[in-house]
Amino acid sequence: MTQDSHPTPLPPRPFALERFYARWEFDVAHNLSASDVEPVGLGELLALADAESAALWDGLRLGYTESAGHPLLRWEIARLYERAVPEDVLTFAGAEEGILLTAAALVGAGEHVVVVAPVYQSLHDVARARGADVSLVWLDPDRGWELDVDRVIAELRPSTRLLVVNFPNNPTGALPEEAEFRRLHSACAERGIRVFSDEVYRGVELDPGRKLPAAADLGDRDISLGVMSKAYALAGLRIGWIVCRDRDVLRRVAALKDYTTICSSAPSEILSIMALRAGPTLLERSREIIRENLALWADFADAHPERIRWTPPRGGTTVFPALAGRDTDAFCERLAAEDGVLLLPGSMFDLPGEHFRAGLGRRGIGTGLNLLSERLRRAGR
Ligand SMILES: Cc1ncc(COP(=O)(O)O)c(C=O)c1O
Missing domain, CATH: 3.40.640.10 (Type I PLP-dependent aspartate aminotransferase-like (Major domain))
Known part of the structure; x- marks a missing residue:
C-alpha cells in the first residue's frame, strides 16, 4: 500500500468488551468494572465555566x-x-x-x-x-x-x-x-x-x-x-x-x-x-474517587487472601486481579445474572482464565463489593 492511498477500514473482529457491555452495562445494578470515572453532571460542569466559555455556551449555534x-x-x-x-x-x-x-x-x-x-x-x-x-x-x-x-x-x-x-x-x-x-x-x-x-x-x-x-x-x-x-x-x-x-x-x-x-x-x-x-479541578475530583475506591478494593482483597491476587495499580482507573482457581468468563456471567454485579472477564483482553477487570472510577461501589464478597464466601464453603 502506498502512503498516498486512502484506505477504507475493514471491519475488525467483533469488539469483545463492547459487546459484553452492550449486554450487561445498562441492566446491572452495580457496575464494578467501568473504566470511566463517575460522570460529571452538566450543571456541575457549567458551574465551573469561565466567562468566555459560558458566553460561547449561551450563544451556541x-x-x-x-x-x-x-x-x-x-x-x-x-x-x-x-x-x-x-x-x-x-x-x-x-x-x-x-x-x-x-x-x-x-x-x-x-x-x-x-x-x-x-x-x-x-x-x-x-x-x-x-x-x-x-x-x-x-x-x-x-x-x-x-x-x-x-x-x-x-x-x-x-x-x-x-x-x-x-x-x-x-x-x-x-x-x-x-x-x-x-x-x-x-x-x-x-x-x-x-x-x-x-x-x-x-x-x-x-x-x-x-x-x-x-x-x-x-x-x-x-x-x-x-x-x-x-x-x-x-x-x-x-x-x-x-x-x-x-x-x-x-x-x-x-x-x-x-x-x-x-x-x-x-x-x-x-x-x-x-x-x-x-x-485541575476535574482531575483532582477523579483522583479522589479513585483513591477512595482503591482503599475499598484493598480491604476487599485483604478479606479474601486465599482467593484474590492483585498488584495495586500505579495509575489509571482500573485494576486487573486474579480470582484463584476460577474461570472468570463463567464467574462474571453468573455474578451479573444472579447478583446484578458487573466485573469484566480477562478474556475481553485476550487473557482467558483467572483475571478480571475492576473499575475504580465510579462512586457507590460498596454494595456491589459486599455482594461480591458474599458470593466468594458462599463459594468457599
Ligand atoms: C485505553 C483506551 N483507549 C481508548 C478508549 C476509547 O475511549 P472512548 O470511549 O472515549 O472513545 C478506551 C475506552 O475504554 C480505552 O480504555
Missing part, C-alpha cells in the same frame, strides 16, 4: 464546526503538551475514532506493528484488520505487570511501522518508570518507528509525580491520543484527539475523518473547552 476541531478547543488541548501548537491537534468522536482512523491511515497490509498488551482491543485489532502483522508483547503478571523494555525492543523489526502503548494501562494500572519509557521511545526513534501512545488515562496517576511525558512531546513523529472520557470524567461528550507534530500524519488521518464524522459535535466542543479550563 448548532451548525457544523471546523473539521479539525474548534480553534479554541485545539488551543486548550495543545496547552496540555509541552511542544504542541493548535495546528498539531485533530479532534474526534471519542478516542475510539482516533484509534480507528489513525491505524487505518498509517498501517498497511504486510507491515509490522508491535503492541504492548493486555490492552484495549482496538489498539491491536484495527491494525490486524488492515492486514498488518501484529506482535503482542505482554506485561508480566508475575512481576506486577511490569513493562520489560528489552522484550519490546527484541520484537522490533525492519518492517515495524508502529509501536502501540497505553500507560497508565487499561486494564492493569501499570505505569513504567519515566527512564524506561524514554529508553523505549529512543529505541523506536533510532529505528524510525513511530510510537502511538494511548494516553487517555494520563492525569490519573496515583502518585502525580509518576506522570509520563507525552509521546508527542518526546518525538516529532510520534502520536499522543487523549480524550475527555476518562481522566476528565466526561465520556458522554465523545470528544477525543490526537496530537502529532508531523503534519503529514494529521493530513492523512483528517482525510479519513471526512468519511466518518466530518467534524465534532458543536455542544461537546464548547463543553470540552470549559472542562479543560477547569482541568
Whole structure:
C-alpha cells in the first residue's frame, strides 16, 4: 500500500468488551468494572465555566464546526503538551475514532506493528484488520505487570511501522518508570518507528509525580491520543484527539475523518473547552474517587487472601486481579445474572482464565463489593 492511498477500514473482529457491555452495562445494578470515572453532571460542569466559555455556551449555534476541531478547543488541548501548537491537534468522536482512523491511515497490509498488551482491543485489532502483522508483547503478571523494555525492543523489526502503548494501562494500572519509557521511545526513534501512545488515562496517576511525558512531546513523529472520557470524567461528550507534530500524519488521518464524522459535535466542543479550563479541578475530583475506591478494593482483597491476587495499580482507573482457581468468563456471567454485579472477564483482553477487570472510577461501589464478597464466601464453603 502506498502512503498516498486512502484506505477504507475493514471491519475488525467483533469488539469483545463492547459487546459484553452492550449486554450487561445498562441492566446491572452495580457496575464494578467501568473504566470511566463517575460522570460529571452538566450543571456541575457549567458551574465551573469561565466567562468566555459560558458566553460561547449561551450563544451556541448548532451548525457544523471546523473539521479539525474548534480553534479554541485545539488551543486548550495543545496547552496540555509541552511542544504542541493548535495546528498539531485533530479532534474526534471519542478516542475510539482516533484509534480507528489513525491505524487505518498509517498501517498497511504486510507491515509490522508491535503492541504492548493486555490492552484495549482496538489498539491491536484495527491494525490486524488492515492486514498488518501484529506482535503482542505482554506485561508480566508475575512481576506486577511490569513493562520489560528489552522484550519490546527484541520484537522490533525492519518492517515495524508502529509501536502501540497505553500507560497508565487499561486494564492493569501499570505505569513504567519515566527512564524506561524514554529508553523505549529512543529505541523506536533510532529505528524510525513511530510510537502511538494511548494516553487517555494520563492525569490519573496515583502518585502525580509518576506522570509520563507525552509521546508527542518526546518525538516529532510520534502520536499522543487523549480524550475527555476518562481522566476528565466526561465520556458522554465523545470528544477525543490526537496530537502529532508531523503534519503529514494529521493530513492523512483528517482525510479519513471526512468519511466518518466530518467534524465534532458543536455542544461537546464548547463543553470540552470549559472542562479543560477547569482541568485541575476535574482531575483532582477523579483522583479522589479513585483513591477512595482503591482503599475499598484493598480491604476487599485483604478479606479474601486465599482467593484474590492483585498488584495495586500505579495509575489509571482500573485494576486487573486474579480470582484463584476460577474461570472468570463463567464467574462474571453468573455474578451479573444472579447478583446484578458487573466485573469484566480477562478474556475481553485476550487473557482467558483467572483475571478480571475492576473499575475504580465510579462512586457507590460498596454494595456491589459486599455482594461480591458474599458470593466468594458462599463459594468457599
Ligand atoms: C485505553 C483506551 N483507549 C481508548 C478508549 C476509547 O475511549 P472512548 O470511549 O472515549 O472513545 C478506551 C475506552 O475504554 C480505552 O480504555
